[in-house]
Amino acid sequence: MDFQRRLADIVGAGNVLTAAEDVKPYFIxxxxxxxxxxxxxxxxxxxxxxxxxxxxxCAAEDVAIVPQGGNTGLSxxxxxxxxxxxxxxxxxxMNRIRSLDxxxxxxxxxxxxxxxxxxxxxxxxxxxxPLSLGAEGSCxxxxxxxxxxxxxxxxRYGMAxxxxxGLEVVLPDGRxxxxxxxLRKDNTGYDxxxxxxxxxxxxxxxxxxxxxxxxxxxxxxxxxxxxxxPRHAVELLAALRGRLxxxxxxxxxxxxxxLEAVVSHLKDKDPLPAPHPWYVxxxxxxxxxxxxxxxxxxxxxxxxxxxxxxxxxxxxxSVTQARGLWKLxxxxxxxxxxxxxxxxxxxxxxxxxxxDRLAAALRAKYPDVYPYVxxxxxxxxxxxxxxxxxxxxERPAVNRIVYDVVAELGGSISAEHGLGQLKREEIRRHKSAxxxxxxxxxxxxxxPKGIMNPGKVL
Amino acid sequence: MDFQRRLADIVGAGNVLTAAEDVKPYFIxxxxxxxxxxxxxxxxxxxxxxxxxxxxxCAAEDVAIVPQGGNTGLSxxxxxxxxxxxxxxxxxxMNRIRSLDxxxxxxxxxxxxxxxxxxxxxxxxxxxxPLSLGAEGSCxxxxxxxxxxxxxxxxRYGMAxxxxxGLEVVLPDGRxxxxxxxLRKDNTGYDxxxxxxxxxxxxxxxxxxxxxxxxxxxxxxxxxxxxxxPRHAVELLAALRGRLxxxxxxxxxxxxxxLEAVVSHLKDKDPLPAPHPWYVxxxxxxxxxxxxxxxxxxxxxxxxxxxxxxxxxxxxxSVTQARGLWKLxxxxxxxxxxxxxxxxxxxxxxxxxxxDRLAAALRAKYPDVYPYVxxxxxxxxxxxxxxxxxxxxERPAVNRIVYDVVAELGGSISAEHGLGQLKREEIRRHKSAxxxxxxxxxxxxxxPKGIMNPGKVL
Numbered sequence: 052m053d054f055q056r057r058l059a060d061i062v063g064a065g066n067v068l069t070a071a072e073d074v075k076p077y078f079i080x081x082x083x084x085x086x087x088x089x090x091x092x093x094x095x096x097x098x099x100x101x102x103x104x105x106x107x108x109c110a111a112e113d114v115a116i117v118p119q120g121g122n123t124g125l126s127x128x129x130x131x132x133x134x135x136x137x138x139x140x141x142x143x144x145m146n147r148i149r150s151l152d153x154x155x156x157x158x159x160x161x162x163x164x165x166x167x168x169x170x171x172x173x174x175x176x177x178x179x180x181p182l183s184l185g186a187e188g189s190c191x192x193x194x195x196x197x198x199x200x201x202x203x204x205x206x207r208y209g210m211a212x213x214x215x216x217g218l219e220v221v222l223p224d225g226r227x228x229x230x231x232x233x234l235r236k237d238n239t240g241y242d243x244x245x246x247x248x249x250x251x252x253x254x255x256x257x258x259x260x261x262x263x264x265x266x267x268x269x270x271x272x273x274x275x276x277x278x279x280x281p282r283h284a285v286e287l288l289a290a291l292r293g294r295l296x297x298x299x300x301x302x303x304x305x306x307x308x309x310l311e312a313v314v315s316h317l318k319d320k321d322p323l324p325a326p327h328p329w330y331v332x333x334x335x336x337x338x339x340x341x342x343x344x345x346x347x348x349x350x351x352x353x354x355x356x357x358x359x360x361x362x363x364x365x366x367x368x369s370v371t372q373a374r375g376l377w378k379l380x381x382x383x384x385x386x387x388x389x390x391x392x393x394x395x396x397x398x399x400x401x402x403x404x405x406x407d408r409l410a411a412a413l414r415a416k417y418p419d420v421y422p423y424v425x426x427x428x429x430x431x432x433x434x435x436x437x438x439x440x441x442x443x444x445e446r447p448a449v450n451r452i453v454y455d456v457v458a459e460l461g462g463s464i465s466a467e468h469g470l471g472q473l474k475r476e477e478i479r480r481h482k483s484a485x486x487x488x489x490x491x492x493x494x495x496x497x498x499p500k501g502i503m504n505p506g507k508v509l
Numbered sequence: 510m511d512f513q514r515r516l517a518d519i520v521g522a523g524n525v526l527t528a529a530e531d532v533k534p535y536f537i538x539x540x541x542x543x544x545x546x547x548x549x550x551x552x553x554x555x556x557x558x559x560x561x562x563x564x565x566x567c568a569a570e571d572v573a574i575v576p577q578g579g580n581t582g583l584s585x586x587x588x589x590x591x592x593x594x595x596x597x598x599x600x601x602x603m604n605r606i607r608s609l610d611x612x613x614x615x616x617x618x619x620x621x622x623x624x625x626x627x628x629x630x631x632x633x634x635x636x637x638x639p640l641s642l643g644a645e646g647s648c649x650x651x652x653x654x655x656x657x658x659x660x661x662x663x664x665r666y667g668m669a670x671x672x673x674x675g676l677e678v679v680l681p682d683g684r685x686x687x688x689x690x691x692l693r694k695d696n697t698g699y700d701x702x703x704x705x706x707x708x709x710x711x712x713x714x715x716x717x718x719x720x721x722x723x724x725x726x727x728x729x730x731x732x733x734x735x736x737x738x739p740r741h742a743v744e745l746l747a748a749l750r751g752r753l754x755x756x757x758x759x760x761x762x763x764x765x766x767x768l769e770a771v772v773s774h775l776k777d778k779d780p781l782p783a784p785h786p787w788y789v790x791x792x793x794x795x796x797x798x799x800x801x802x803x804x805x806x807x808x809x810x811x812x813x814x815x816x817x818x819x820x821x822x823x824x825x826x827s828v829t830q831a832r833g834l835w836k837l838x839x840x841x842x843x844x845x846x847x848x849x850x851x852x853x854x855x856x857x858x859x860x861x862x863x864x865d866r867l868a869a870a871l872r873a874k875y876p877d878v879y880p881y882v883x884x885x886x887x888x889x890x891x892x893x894x895x896x897x898x899x900x901x902x903e904r905p906a907v908n909r910i911v912y913d914v915v916a917e918l919g920g921s922i923s924a925e926h927g928l929g930q931l932k933r934e935e936i937r938r939h940k941s942a943x944x945x946x947x948x949x950x951x952x953x954x955x956x957p958k959g960i961m962n963p964g965k966v967l
Contacts, residue, residue, distance in 0.1 A: 154747055154858035155889065177751065199696050210694065213671060228943055235888040236668065236854045236924035238657050238707055239936050240966055241948050245703035249696055266754040289612055293635065296724040296796025297755065338754030339805065347797065396694045400612035430693040431613065466694035478697050485686055489955075490699050496954045497947075508698055 054112055058094050058138070061104045066095040066144070077139045080130045081123050081186075085472060088133035090117060097144045099219060099227055099258045105140060106256065107225025115502045116140050118252040120162065120194025123186035125394070126471025128251045129194065132506035142193050145258060148172050156264040157216060157233040162193025162257050169262070178264035181208035181300075185381050193257045199249030201467030203334070203380075206429035207300045208265065210467070211248065217261035218244040223254070223498040233261045246493070251469050252504040254497045268300075268336035270344040273373035274352065276364040277327030281428070282403035284331050287360040288429055291333070294351035298344070301334040302429035304402075309383050309425045316386035322376060323363050331361075331428070332380050380425070383434075387423045390438035391449040395457045396466035399431040405460055409435060412452050417442065432466040454481070470508045512570055516552050516596070519562045524553040524602070535597045538588045539581045539644075543930060546591035548575060555602045557677060557685055557716045563598060564714065565683025573960045574598050576710035578620065578652025581644035583852070584929025586709045587652065590964035600651045603716060606630050614722040615674060615691040620651025620715050627720070636722035639666035639758075643839055651715045657707030659925030661792070661838075664887035665758040666723065668925070669706065675719035676702040681712070681956040691719040704951065709927050710962040712955045726758075726794035728802040731831035732810065734822040735785030740861035742789050742886055745818040749791070752809035756802070759792040760887035762860075767841050767883045774844035780834060781821050789819075789886070790838050838883070841892075845881045848896035849907040853915045854924035857889040863918055867893060870910050875900065890924040908935070928966045 059067045068074050069092045077093045079086045091114070096102045109116050115137035119129045131137050146163040153176050160169055166187040173180035182195060184202030194200075196218070200211040208214070217232040230244050247255055278284050284304050292299055307328050314321060323330075337344045345366065352364050367373035397405050406424060413420045420442065426433040437449050454464050458481055465474050479487065490509050494501070517525045526532050527550045535551045537544045549572070554560045567574050573595035577587045589595050604621040611634050618627055624645040631638035640653060642660030652658075654676070658669045666672070675690040688702050705713055736742050742762050750757055765786050772779060781788075795802045803824065810822050825831035855863050864882060871878045878900065884891040895907050912922050916939055923932050937945065948967050952959070 152856060152858050154743055155856040156750075157856065199700075201694055201696075205693065209671070212700070213667070222943075226943055228947065229941065230944070232919065232921070233856045234854050234921050234924075235663065235857075236659055236885075236890045237921040238659075238925055238927045239921055239923050239932070239940070240707075240928060240944075241712075241951055242657075242670070242703060242707055243944065243947055245700060249698075249700055254699075266750045268754065285612055292614075292724045294796060296726065298796070338752060338756070396692050398610060398613040398615065398691045399693075400610050427694075432694045461690065463690070463692050463695040463697055465697045466692070467696055469696045470698060474697070482697070483687065485680075485684055486688070486698075486701065489686065489701055492954050493699055493951075496950050 054114065055092055057108055058092065058105065061101055061108070062094050062096050068093040077119060077122065077141060078130055080127045082125055085127040085130050088131040090131040090137045090139045093139040093141055095141045095144050099221065102140070102221045102256055102258050103225050103227050106221050106223065109138065109502060110224050110500060113500065113502065114138060115505050117504055118142065118197070118256045120191030121165065121186065121189045123190040124194065124198060124471060125468045126465070126473040128198065128469055128471030128507045132472060134506055140256065142191060149259065151176050152233065153178060155233055157261050158264055159231060159233070159259065159261045160192055161259045162191060164192045166190050166192055166195055173264050174267070177267055179267040180262065180264055182211055182214055192260065196248050196257050196260055197250065197252050198469045201427065201432065203301045203303065203427065205427060206302055207297055214262050215244060215248055215260055216263055218247055218257055219259040220247050220255040220257055223500065223503045231259060231261055251471060251508050253494060253508050254503060266338055268338060270337045270339050270341040271373065272335045272341065272345050272348045273367040273376050274333045274335070274348060274364055275322045275376050276331040276333065277323050277362040278329045278331055278360070279362060280329060280403065281406045283360050284329060284428055285399055285402050287331060287355050288399070290355040290358060290360055291351055294354060295335055295347065298335050298337045299333065300336045303332040303380055304425060304428035304433070305330040305332060305380065305383065306424040308421065309387065309423045312423060313379050313383045313386040317379065317382055319379060322365060325363065327362050332376055383425050387436060387438060389440045389443060390423065390436045391442050391446050393435040393453050394466050394468040395435055395453065395462055395464060396430065396432040397457065397460045397462035399429065401460050402428055402431060402433065405433070405456065405462070408456050409453060412456055413437060413449070416452065417445070472507055475508060512572065513550055515566055516550065516563065519559055519566070520552050520554050526551040535577060535580065535599060536588055538585045540583055543585040543588050546589040548589035548595045548597045551597040551599055553599045553602050557679065560598070560679045560714055560716050561683050561685050564679050564681065567596065567960060568682050568958060571958065571960065572596060573963045575962055576600065576655070576714045578649030579623065579644065579647045581648040582652065582656060582929060583926045584923070584931040586656065586927055586929030586965045590930060592964055598714065600649060607717065609634050610691060611636060613691055615719050616722055617689060617691070617717065617719045618650055619717050620649060622650045624648050624650055624653055631722050632725070635725055637725040638720065638722055640669055640672055643842070650718065654706050654715050654718055655708065655710050656927045659885065659890065661759045661761065661885065663885060664760055665755055672720050673702060673706055673718055674721055676705055676715055677717040678705050678713040678715055681958065681961045689717060689719055704955070709929060709966050711952060711966050712961060724796055726796060728795045728797050728799040729831065730793045730799065730803050730806045731825040731834050732791045732793070732806060732822055733780040733834050734789040734791065735781050735820040736787045736789055736818070737820060738787060738861065739864045741818050742787060743857055743860055745789060745813050746857065746887055748813040748816060748818055749809055752812060753793055753805065756793050756795045757791065758794045761790040761838055762882070762884060762886035762891070763788040763790060763838065763841070764882040766879065767845065767881045768837070770881060771837050771841045771844040775837065775840055777837060780823060783821065785820050790834055841883050845894060845896060847898045847901060848881065848894045849900050849904050851893040851911050852924050852926040853893055853911065853920055853922060854888065854890040855915065855918045855920035857887065859918050860886055860889060860891065863891070863914065863920070866914050867911060870914050871895060871907070874910065875903070930965055933966060
């Protein structure tokens, strides 16, 4: 019996896609950087048992597997490379919320649940699931965990990794590891789930997870703040954290060029009356009443202004206004799409130095370079996109300049987007031989046949 | 040249201890459960380079290594077993705080730093390091990380694992992995540091760490609350988290027998005028003013009382009173020392069922059993100690009853104390064959000679 027939025996013929128009969306990544890779087919299992049987079959046939969630990743980790026999295994049909335990503050979900669906289920139970990012309407939680997704709430709640209490994983030989425990404390040996979070599907397939829920904030304040420089932004962050503590949920830096690009793109207007060189968009959330929180934020901002850390600030007067401010932030990527993108991080204290040195290093070679700088400055993470459009031709040279500065400052060349195919070669310049050796050893231990998402990460 | 001479060449003769009176405190665990194990000597390196050379020498000579911090562990993980040639490697002299970056909210410390010293350094910089537990005056941060320590602030801030941004580790062949990054976001491959946190020194020796700091709470309220039952405590937790959000830092359950034991032991008095079957000690902390927070806590408690979740409550009126209430909680272990102890966890929602079923299962066999129940109910973690004293003779049978009930409820037999020697055999009844196989595979991959802390964990 041929291979595709045996796949169909497991998932049903209708869930083995081979027609060109059916498979196309599974083979091309969100940024359309990887459009040439082909797999034999796309399979769409409906259960962990089916995933297990599919993987066992592939292991026996030496066919590689590309696990895929919402296919919204930005590093080409979720599409085939075409370098060998492989299939795309889509988790989309595994989209059940298995259970929610409000008294334990946990939710158990299948990998194919769309992130926004998980957020909504938490909300319906009077709880809050904090993972939040631009693609939340289509990305899937299995992909979020496999890439250790970040987003705008990391400052307060941490990355995807910190939301996970338990996992169910299909291993590269098809066996199912049931680690679906909803325990906050379990010190009984190696914490196996940590291996699979952020492994980009190279060590196994996450099929389900137990996630932590949080108390739902009832008061929200959104502030748009003009600042002099990245240094002022970082000092402002420390000042506000000192005054507002962990109520500070988000703290996003936006450069004037980024704001101008997005205001023009959205045909919106400047949130502040006069222009400023840099801006911060901050969200402050708490369990009490908005009126009270608003007063506290106003006091904190006034204090920071006295200390000289900000030039002007406005608070959203309504939910609609707050959404408008966030829309500005979230539309920056589409407003300046054609340029050379970077997702980099350093210690938050080194952000000012990073911004200065990057600009100097780039201008030394390209005098008319035009960087769009924005991102999660509270986490030391910037999206540093180098325009104008013609710079795209210079991508490798621009990447080199940026990554070398990041390396000198002890930073990361992929803060939240992962390595995928995009940075798989580049990372070899940045990690020690020992670290690469340890990663390879883990890969060999868990996936000796090398069938899990080959050509990604390592 | 003999082995001890070569050790002395690395650390100096004064730092190779062999005299019986010198080595004794390193060979016996804090609970004096393991008093018979002997190692060849105790070595006390002063730097990562010395640790590296020591481990390389031991690897060449096939001598095993027992890494030891403050030796305060409760599962016998930090003392020699005596089963083979081994040395104790004490990290105590590596006690420098290497740096503190207030704008990045990080501190870089050596493994031998006492936990209280780390807390104090954070405090001095206007920040907060939340890991807090009974032994904080003598336990060392390297041990805290190697055992993934818990404590009273886990509800809000997470376990030791969640405080770690970077590690420096000496691997079992003596090579040094420098993962001392202070980045909040770094998605560049497998997160190697997660392997070593909670591995109890079986995969390598943590020599230094970069830890996250938090905003320092400026307002603290301590509440002592009488409740009807564990179910009421769990419902109260949900009610208070709904009203106070993540300001709830600690939420400890105390049974009436535990309170009576400790009040008598300390010659203190009952914090509430009338007796109650169960109590909750809760800490609420925030960045604002205590007066305001106090009002908010009073309102939240009044609301919870209306819903029937509490019988009576008192708030500490001063720092001294708050310390007195915490002293009651922290002295429970010493007030009822001779009994059969357990450190168990379940989903917080199952705590009421756990308490009921444990009492029923134990009473069926031992009608006059007297459990002392207390612990971190907000994390689903109880310290369940079975008296009276004569029960100690029945330890294996009592353990069996308790662990079987925990297993039926999907819980953990070691919530925060680790496996060490104490639960190394027992855990084999509770983990799947696949999970044990994965743990053994990781051990073989990282420590193929099996020289790192043998006889612990697996």
